Amino acid sequence: MKHITCIEDLRQLHKRRVPKAFFDYADRGSYTEDTLRANSEDLQQIKFRQRILVDVSKRTLATTILGEPSAMPLILAPVGLLGMQHGDGEIYACRAAQAAGIPFTQSTMSICSIEDIAAAVDKPFWFQLYVMKDRGFIKSLIERAIAAKCSALVLTVDLQVIGQRHQDIKNGMTVPPEWSLSKLIDFATKPAWVSGVLQGKRRTFGNIAGHVKGTEDLTKLSEWTASQFDTSLSWKDIDWIRSIWPGKLILKGILDVEDAELAAKTGAQAIVVSNHGGRQLDGAPSSIEVLPEIVDEVGSKLEIMFDGGIRTGMDIMRALALGAKSCMIGRAYAYGLGAGGQEGVAKHSTSWARSSPPRWACAASTPSPRSTTRCWRFEAIAIPPTGVVPAKAGTHNHSRARFEHGCGPNSSQQSSSVVMGPCFRTSACTHLLESSQGLG
Numbered sequence: 001m002k003h004i005t006c007i008e009d010l011r012q013l014h015k016r017r018v019p020k021a022f023f024d025y026a027d028r029g030s031y032t033e034d035t036l037r038a039n040s041e042d043l044q045q046i047k048f049r050q051r052i053l054v055d056v057s058k059r060t061l062a063t064t065i066l067g068e069p070s071a072m073p074l075i076l077a078p079v080g081l082l083g084m085q086h087g088d089g090e091i092y093a094c095r096a097a098q099a100a101g102i103p104f105t106q107s108t109m110s111i112c113s114i115e116d117i118a119a120a121v122d123k124p125f126w127f128q129l130y131v132m133k134d135r136g137f138i139k140s141l142i143e144r145a146i147a148a149k150c151s152a153l154v155l156t157v158d159l160q161v162i163g164q165r166h167q168d169i170k171n172g173m174t175v176p177p178e179w180s181l182s183k184l185i186d187f188a189t190k191p192a193w194v195s196g197v198l199q200g201k202r203r204t205f206g207n208i209a210g211h212v213k214g215t216e217d218l219t220k221l222s223e224w225t226a227s228q229f230d231t232s233l234s235w236k237d238i239d240w241i242r243s244i245w246p247g248k249l250i251l252k253g254i255l256d257v258e259d260a261e262l263a264a265k266t267g268a269q270a271i272v273v274s275n276h277g278g279r280q281l282d283g284a285p286s287s288i289e290v291l292p293e294i295v296d297e298v299g300s301k302l303e304i305m306f307d308g309g310i311r312t313g314m315d316i317m318r319a320l321a322l323g324a325k326s327c328m329i330g331r332a333y334a335y336g337l338g339a340g341g342q343e344g345v346a347k348h349s350t351s352w353a354r355s356s357p358p359r360w361a362c363a364a365s366t367p368s369p370r371s372t373t374r375c376w377r378f379e380a381i382a383i384p385p386t387g388v389v390p391a392k393a394g395t396h397n398h399s400r401a402r403f404e405h406g407c408g409p410n411s412s413q414q415s416s417s418v419v420m421g422p423c424f425r426t427s428a429c430t431h432l433l434e435s436s437q438g439l440g
């Protein structure tokens with residue numbers, strides 16, 4: 001492909017270069033995939049109000065994430081089996097993130113181990129934890145993350161029971177894996193992928209293999225892992241995790257205001273408003289639908305991160321404008337990795353995010369009481385030097401307003417006819433002007 005201009009281009013390349021079973025594993029969602037679709041569709045319903053002739057000559061995406069400087073309000077989310085999208089995939093994705101100046105999160109279910117990545121990169125990365133029944137193993141995993149100097153622990157709280165992904169079953173991505181002639185032929189027609197994976201350090205779950213007794217071969221290891229997700233996990237276990245992990249803690253997979261309130265009481269520094277990219281509870285709301293009310297409720301107590309459906313820089317702006325401090329991407333960079341390894345992640349999956357928002361930052365404006373176009377009053381989209389314009393706590397009821405006012409997917413109204421209330425009438429223009437003076 002001569003010109004790669006968007007994530008869909010990367011997705012197509014990924015599809016061509018990686019065996020179907022692994023491409024589908026990354027691409028698809030659970031059950032009917034309603035929530036997977038809603039993540040993107042609901043983001044796209046949010047329209048920007050375009051204003052003009054505001055000085056936007058001084059713009060930056062630089063911000064802080066959990067107190068650390070970050071080149072962009074963007075984080076590479078934990079994605080399992082990256083090493084099966086590209087040999088040593090976790091290492092390449094981490095290097096791409098670090099070169100771009102943003103955090104990378106390693107999944108518990110990665111192919112490279114924590115130690116493999118730590119030995120291959122210069123800076124700390126984040127580690128994502130799935131809590132399993134074998135608490136001795138989990139304790140040792142957290143200790144390994146401490147020893148590897150991981151700078152944050154992302155505790156995933158929405159996967160006690162794994163959502164069924166129909167396509168994985170059809171493809172034989174089961175435990176144990178099913179082999180078929182068509183699968184072998186598919187592998188044989190992807191020689192570059194095969195050679196990359198064969199040259200990679202591992203072809204198994206690097207964090208688990210060798211650390212759990214009786215799981216020497218891949219089938220046993222997969223069976224052990226599948227049986228280990230702990231259905232009894234509850235809020236009190238977070239105290240136990242905090243007694244072992246001394247650093248920054250992020251709870252990932254919050255989709256409800258009441259859970260967000262409970263999360264704020266755990267001592268965690270941040271939450272990720274997420275439905276696991278539509279891979280878990282199908283029929284759950286899109287992440288963007290619930291984001292504003294969660295920001296309203298706990299935005300002053302916790303740092304709010306967001307993921308689900310982000311495919312453009314505009315999507316990042318949408319989430320930031322609704323109160324997220326930063327965004328995670330999953331599939332967008334997995335496609336980049338499958339399409340072109342480290343360069344695929346670096347050049348495209350992160351650079352699009354870098355290029356789109358500044359181009360559009362000028363769309364921010366003050367509210368226009370005289371406006372007759374009933375477009376979505378979505379003004380706080382400036383990205384000043386210190387980050388995005390913060391949503392004022394308690395002033396934005398977008399999500400509720402959005403659906404009460406009939407902008408939901410089932411509404412007969414056009415999405416463009418929604419007035420979002422006073423929420424984002426908060427001085428985006430002032431922030432833009434301030435930002436041009438370096439105040440932000």
Ligand SMILES: Cc1cc2nc3c(=O)[nH]c(=O)nc-3n(C[C@H](O)[C@H](O)[C@H](O)COP(=O)(O)O)c2cc1C
Binds near residue numbers: 079277279334
């Ligand atoms: C292939 C794949 C594997 C994933 N594996 C994990 C995982 O191991 N741990 C985790 O917390 N989330 C995992 N997720 C969820 C992502 O961290 C993230 O929440 C999701 O991808 C965001 O949606 P997006 O893909 O639309 O950006 C995975 C997502 C995908 C697509």
